[in-house]
Amino acid sequence: MSAWWQMRCDDGHGWSVFVEDDSREPDATQLNCPEDDSPAVTATCLPIADRVQISMLPAAWEREGRVGRADEYFLEVRSILDSSRMLKTTTTMSWEDVIKYASMFRDIPWDLAERRWARMFSKARE
Ligand SMILES: [Zn+2]
Structure with a gap:
């Protein structure tokens, strides 16, 4: 730590x-x-305090000179104290959306992040 x-x-x-x-x-x-x-x-x-680290993971693929899913990202949040505690979106989102969602995890502890994630993504993704 x-x-x-x-x-x-x-x-x-x-x-x-x-x-x-x-x-x-x-x-x-x-x-x-x-x-x-x-x-x-x-x-x-x-x-270091219990907070979440936030990653935006590029989803772009490339094959034989062709590129797809450019500018699409997965959002991942992970406990800074226990890196095995991790949540990642199952679908991709735009740069603007991933920034918007990431800001909701600013300066909060893991337990609150987990509850907030469940509220945000269990409803929004159905
Ligand atoms: Zn001095």
């Missing part, structure tokens, strides 16, 4: 470092203040 590390030096400067692996601490250079190079006196690990 990824995390933010938030540091502070004796002179009251604050800075943050993003690490892909929260079991790893920032390296020595990241623990020094970017303004005056003094060492951090506090370092706090802030684990």
Whole structure:
């Protein structure tokens, strides 16, 4: 899991470092203040929050110089904390629609995303 590390030096400067692996601490250079190079006196690990990552997957095919389904996309949402939790549309949509639907998953936790997805796509797709 990824995390933010938030540091502070004796002179009251604050800075943050993003690490892909929260079991790893920032390296020595990241623990020094970017303004005056003094060492951090506090370092706090802030684990990444439960949110969804959003992907738009191109559906275009290509064979012998011909292209089909150009500018059609599947929408996929996935838990940032557990990548096995994933939802993907079964039909394609336009760029404009995928952007519109994706915006409904902005800054929300996985459980809410799952409920919102069920409301949006179980009715709309029948
Ligand atoms: Zn400083």
